Amino acid sequence: MRQPIPSQIRRPATNWRVLVVENNTGDREALAAGLRRHGHHVDGVATGNAALQSYQLSDIVLLDLELPDVDGLEVCRSIRALSDVPLIAVTGWGTELDRVLGLQAGADDYLVKPYGFRELMARMDAVMRRSRPQIQAEQVVLRGPLRIDAASREVSLHGRVVELTRKEFDLLHLLASHPETVISRKRIMQQVWGGSWSRRTVDTHVSSLRGKLGGSDWIVTVRGVGFRFGSG
The missing domain is CATH 1.10.10.10 (Winged helix-like DNA-binding domain superfamily/Winged helix DNA-binding domain)
Known part of the structure; x- marks a missing residue:
């Protein structure tokens, strides 16, 4: 289980549309509620197939690799083959090999449960900063x-x-x-x-x-x- 979500965290300057892919209903709803409290728009799904149908309009994906229908690594590979949407693997698989496989499958970052909400937010900020395009046209x-x-x-x-x-x-x-x-x-x-x-x-x-x-x-x-x- 994740650690409790604290209320005092710096709110981001930009609100993102976050896709939470999490098989556990309680964890999914708690994470979604925490993200919404910090100004983000959240869509939550429980399966890999639902994730593959939903990720295209998301700014960032939080992907649990332990899914009931499709291997989470395959979901990650499929998304990365078609899109560069920022993606963080959030999973209970914590060995070095698990991390390597997740990153090789296309995850931009890898977070092992249980995790702190502050750390998740910091990692999301970092991934989004790295993915932000440098706009050279008119401001x-x-x-x-x-x-x-x-x-x-x-x-x-x-x-x-x-x-x-x-x-x-x-x-x-x-x-x-x-x-x-x-x-x-x-x-x-x-x-x-x-x-x-x-x-x-x-x-x-x-x-x-x-x-x-x-x-x-x-x-x-x-x-x-x-x-x-x-x-x-």
């Missing part, structure tokens, strides 16, 4: 009623904040920074996901962005090529 992009602030990573539309995941923000900022340019899926994957290719990943994030921005006109599909920023 504040204004496109009509849409405002994108790269420094605070905040998006607002008609003065109202739009809650985006980390990858959704990076994708929107990339497109909005080049409003007259059609950007290929390959370039999007290279700049937003670090080169891991998956058409489904890009399309899923585009669809989610369109929904959050209230329409498809903000992101225009150019068939056979990619996407360009629209007029909204």
Whole structure:
């Protein structure tokens, strides 16, 4: 079992969408509650198959390797083959070989149960810092009623904040920074996901962005090529 979750921990500057993959219902709910208290959005699943269907819209994945349906290492490999989403293995398997196998499977970090919540938060902060892309374009992009602030990573539309995941923000900022340019899926994957290719990943994030921005006109599909920023 994990150690009790303390209430006095520095809150992160950015709220993340966290996918908690944990077979034990009590542990999953307790961890989710602790993360929510610190401002994060949490989705919780109990199986490997559910994780493979849910990770694409997450900013970071906390993956228990002891799952009832699919080997946790295989889940880790499958996610890493299609995405560079930050992933921390959280498991009771604590030998050196276990750690090596977890890291080789694609985990960015490896945390053994029981663990302290402060340590988990610190490791999440470190993994997210390492994965954060260095945005070289405009720091504040204004496109009509849409405002994108790269420094605070905040998006607002008609003065109202739009809650985006980390990858959704990076994708929107990339497109909005080049409003007259059609950007290929390959370039999007290279700049937003670090080169891991998956058409489904890009399309899923585009669809989610369109929904959050209230329409498809903000992101225009150019068939056979990619996407360009629209007029909204």
